[in-house]
Amino acid sequence: MEHQFDFLVIGSGIAGLSFALRAARHGTVAIVTKKDKLETSTNYAQGGIASVLGRDDSFPLHIEDTLNAGDGLCHPDIVEHVVRSGPDRIRELADYGVPFNRSPIEGLEFDLGREGGHSRNRIVHAHDMTGQAVEKALVHAAENNSNIHIYENHLALDLIVEHFAIKAGSIAVRHRDVCWGAYILETPRMELHTFLAHAVVLCTGGAGKVYLYTSNPDVATGDGLAMAYRAGACLANLEFVQFHPTCLYHPHAKNFLISEAVRGEGGRLIDRRGKAFMEKYHPLKDLAFRDIVARAIDTEMKQSGDDCVFLDITHRDPDYLKTRFPNIYQKCLLLGIDITRDPIPVVPAAHYICGGIVTDGFGRTTLENLYAVGECACTGLHGANRLASNSLLEAMVFAHESALHCAEHIQQWRKRPVPEIPACPLPMAHLNSTQSEMVLIAHNWDIIRRLMWNYVGIVRTDKRLELALTHIRQIRMEIREHLPNIPLSNDLVELQDLALVAELIIRCAIQRKESRGLHYNLDHPRKDDVAWRQDTIVRRRQVEDPRGVVGATNNLQT
Ligand code: SIN
Numbered sequence: 001m002e003h004q005f006d007f008l009v010i011g012s013g014i015a016g017l018s019f020a021l022r023a024a025r026h027g028t029v030a031i032v033t034k035k036d037k038l039e040t041s042t043n044y045a046q047g048g049i050a051s052v053l054g055r056d057d058s059f060p061l062h063i064e065d066t067l068n069a070g071d072g073l074c075h076p077d078i079v080e081h082v083v084r085s086g087p088d089r090i091r092e093l094a095d096y097g098v099p100f101n102r103s104p105i106e107g108l109e110f111d112l113g114r115e116g117g118h119s120r121n122r123i124v125h126a127h128d129m130t131g132q133a134v135e136k137a138l139v140h141a142a143e144n145n146s147n148i149h150i151y152e153n154h155l156a157l158d159l160i161v162e163h164f165a166i167k168a169g170s171i172a173v174r175h176r177d178v179c180w181g182a183y184i185l186e187t188p189r190m191e192l193h194t195f196l197a198h199a200v201v202l203c204t205g206g207a208g209k210v211y212l213y214t215s216n217p218d219v220a221t222g223d224g225l226a227m228a229y230r231a232g233a234c235l236a237n238l239e240f241v242q243f244h245p246t247c248l249y250h251p252h253a254k255n256f257l258i259s260e261a262v263r264g265e266g267g268r269l270i271d272r273r274g275k276a277f278m279e280k281y282h283p284l285k286d287l288a289f290r291d292i293v294a295r296a297i298d299t300e301m302k303q304s305g306d307d308c309v310f311l312d313i314t315h316r317d318p319d320y321l322k323t324r325f326p327n328i329y330q331k332c333l334l335l336g337i338d339i340t341r342d343p344i345p346v347v348p349a350a351h352y353i354c355g356g357i358v359t360d361g362f363g364r365t366t367l368e369n370l371y372a373v374g375e376c377a378c379t380g381l382h383g384a385n386r387l388a389s390n391s392l393l394e395a396m397v398f399a400h401e402s403a404l405h406c407a408e409h410i411q412q413w414r415k416r417p418v419p420e421i422p423a424c425p426l427p428m429a430h431l432n433s434t435q436s437e438m439v440l441i442a443h444n445w446d447i448i449r450r451l452m453w454n455y456v457g458i459v460r461t462d463k464r465l466e467l468a469l470t471h472i473r474q475i476r477m478e479i480r481e482h483l484p485n486i487p488l489s490n491d492l493v494e495l496q497d498l499a500l501v502a503e504l505i506i507r508c509a510i511q512r513k514e515s516r517g518l519h520y521n522l523d524h525p526r527k528d529d530v531a532w533r534q535d536t537i538v539r540r541r542q543v544e545d546p547r548g549v550v551g552a553t554n555n556l557q558t
Helices: 014-023 059-070 076-095 130-143 223-231 290-304 318-324 326-334 391-414 428-432 438-455 462-485 490-511
Strands: 002-010 029-032 148-151 154-168 171-186 191-202 241-248 268-270 309-312 344-353 356-358 370-372 549-551
Touching: 002 014, 002 171, 002 391, 014 029, 014 130, 014 191, 014 391, 029 191, 059 076, 076 130, 076 391, 130 148, 130 391, 154 191, 154 223, 154 490, 171 223, 191 223, 191 391, 223 356, 223 370, 223 490, 241 290, 268 290, 290 309, 290 344, 318 326, 370 391, 438 462, 438 490, 462 490
Parallel strands: 002 029, 002 191, 029 148, 191 370
Antiparallel strands: 154 171, 154 549, 171 191, 241 344, 268 309, 309 344
16 A cells, blocks of 8 residues: 655654654654554663753753763764754653653753763653653654554665665765655554655664664564665774663563662662772763763672672662652662662663664764654764763754755645656465464574674673674575575564664674774774774665665565
């Protein structure tokens, strides 16, 4: 079935919803999301949104903290723009009805928490469930907007891109790629759809599921990164994977984060014997940047052989803890841990990918009419390491900028002739396949996630990265060989995307011969500002076709 909208948004987290709400003032918007509309990484964000709203705070301080975290790779113009836009975007969210905690101090609008790397209290929050509060308010607004149509259980397979090679004589000197929409699979009905739009906005979030242990929900399989790469867009800095230092360590806790705000309220990391260890690693101790805290925990665990360390906040008033962290308190209690009395067992886990699809100040990718916003984008804000709670801020700012940019151009875009769009190149055999080799999917998911955790984790070496590349290429080949025997499913599509993203992360990590921010390689332990103060770019070789052929790279063939 074919659908035509002005704007196609892929993903229903804060980035997609914020874009849609602004763009809907100028045209029709389809939001496609692969599961339930609330099943997004935004929904699980606990800490909050960083913004300059405190009396002792200033834009230069937030800018400086962001640049320090980014370890030389942030784009300063982008940092400045995002930080300065923060207060307006926060007030917009409050106007949508997000119930941020208000400050008891007269003259101060919001209660402001502290997280690692911040020199001031500046985290606006809704208790410890900020993301959920934001998601609910924005979904409510989107559902009540007649220009926005939300399609749940619609999984994006690939982008529809028109490729032009601009030639001088017989040599292609430049390429032009124009995005016209996406092929979408409706599940569980397994119906294929073609969504056409004047602008497509990837808001597909991160790729935490590429690692064995992650704070991310199951949907974080890097689909947007994989689709953009296959379509020929530039991606950058994928080696900078942020490991959150404190995920709950318990056999029955899946992906549960213990917010950095707990350390912001005085929580201390201790070992099994009760000894605090962060002073050995950094003067800021438990509130050092995340890469430092995660590496310190990794070192402690490797030295002691223990399975976890502990986060102790038992010195704070129990009633205060129950009100400040109701979600964490309840979740831990259900698992037999009373955070007012017991130290919380924690381990680091993959949390956020700082790199992504390269975008400019308007959220534009290197393909015409394709935008990327949120975790899937690489705007230049985070550099080599993201400052805590800067991600929801970034998503809101670039959703705003890209929607304004689209609004300016939509009249002109509507006049363009739409090329003939071919049917989705998906081999129909997959839709009708009755053979069942589902074990291939489960097995390869598991292998990829272990491989990435063991060889491409918090501490890397050249040898491990080379081994990882060899293995991931074999795995991708095996998947391709066995495809005809596997019926089409979400898991299969996600496996393909995840395997590709894993390979891209490894390739970026191999390229960077230094240690900086979140990329730590024992064979190159120092930062090299002469050779490596630059982004790591990966891009698929161009499809060379002078005729301007419209097509999509087939997810199930790459
Ligand atoms: C947290 O609550 O610790 C997560 C905040 C973030 O990742 O920015």
